[in-house]
Amino acid sequence: MGSQWENFLQNLGEWHGSFTQLSPRGEVVQDTPSIIALEGLNDNKTVRLKLQRFYPNPSGVGAPEVREIVREYQNVGRDILFFENGSFCQGTIQIAPFAESGAEFGFIYNYRRLRFVQLYNTNGDLSTLTLIREKQPDKNIPERPPLTIDDLLGEWQGEAVTMYPDWRNPDCYSTKLQLDLDGGDRLIQQITLGTNADAKIISSRGIIDGSVINFNQGSTPMQVLLLPDGGSCTIPVKVELRKPVFFEAGWLVEPDLRFRMIRSYNDRGEWISLTLIKERKISY
Numbered sequence: 700m701g702s703q704w705e706n707f708l709q710n711l712g713e714w715h716g717s718f719t720q721l722s723p724r725g726e727v728v729q730d731t732p733s734i735i736a737l738e739g740l741n742d743n744k745t746v747r748l749k750l751q752r753f754y755p756n757p758s759g760v761g762a763p764e765v766r767e768i769v770r771e772y773q774n775v776g777r778d779i780l781f782f783e784n785g786s787f788c789q790g791t792i793q794i795a796p797f798a799e800s801g802a803e804f805g806f807i808y809n810y811r812r813l814r815f816v817q818l819y820n821t822n823g824d825l826s827t828l829t830l831i832r833e834k835q836p837d838k839n840i841p842e843r844p845p846l847t848i849d850d851l852l853g854e855w856q857g858e859a860v861t862m863y864p865d866w867r868n869p870d871c872y873s874t875k876l877q878l879d880l881d882g883g884d885r886l887i888q889q890i891t892l893g894t895n896a897d898a899k900i901i902s903s904r905g906i907i908d909g910s911v912i913n914f915n916q917g918s919t920p921m922q923v924l925l926l927p928d929g930g931s932c933t934i935p936v937k938v939e940l941r942k943p944v945f946f947e948a949g950w951l952v953e954p955d956l957r958f959r960m961i962r963s964y965n966d967r968g969e970w971i972s973l974t975l976i977k978e979r980k981i982s983y
Contacts, residue, residue, distance in 0.1 A: 709785025716833030725924035794968030843929030857978025
């Protein structure tokens with residue numbers, strides 16, 4: 700596996716897209732066009748980031764108002780991990796009382812990127828959901844349709860890579876995800892991690908409410924939002940102290956190929972791992 704800096708460099712280039720603010724149910728509230736350029740300098744020992752976002756002119760006429768951020772990086776922070784294909788997650792290291800928390804997920808596939816930001820306020824309530832869809836301007840790669848329940852049904856087999864904040868060697872293992880309908884409004888989910896006697900099986904049931912799936916059985920109620928461009932996110936209804944919690948994002952990039960990324964915390968609020976799963980649908 701490449702170094703964290705080498706993995707970061709997979710994101711170099713110019714990416715055109717938009718920052719889409721979403722409601723807690725995943726509905727589009729506001730869409731802001733954007734251009735982000737990641738340029739390698741000094742033989743790629745430095746990376747310059749230039750982000751431009753284009754807002755409507757306050758006068759209502761004329762050119763849009765451009766807001767710009769420029770930063771340079773020579774190393775990666777301790778709050779972020781990159782996988783070999785350039786996918787990454789950056790977020791809170793320690794969930795603490797009276798502090799904001801959350802994560803940004805970033806996926807790369809076929810000259811497109813999908814990023815997702817979920818932030819919680821000091822009370823542990825969801826405050827911001829942002830979906831960022833980007834493509835390289837010289838590649839005519841279309842956006843995926845919005846994700847649906849039917850897209851997810853069936854059996855998915857995959858391979859997972861789990862990385863750790865202390866940069867110890869990652870763990871690799873097989874996965875299986877089975878998703879079936881129970882009636883018209885309930886989803887049965889069974890996740891298998893590993894194989895044979897060491898396999899861990901997690902089963903749950905969700906209630907389907909339009910483009911939202913509610914999982915209320917565990918100690919931490921979760922919601923899955925089905926989003927544009929084949930995206931999805933799994934979010935805790937509330938981030939609570941002294942309870943383990945995870946944030947998750949997913950991207951269906953082909954009808955039978957999906958990526959999922961999971962950022963996990965223990966009951967002391969410590970960030971303990973980041974997992975990327977690449978899974979293929981083998982039956983419907």
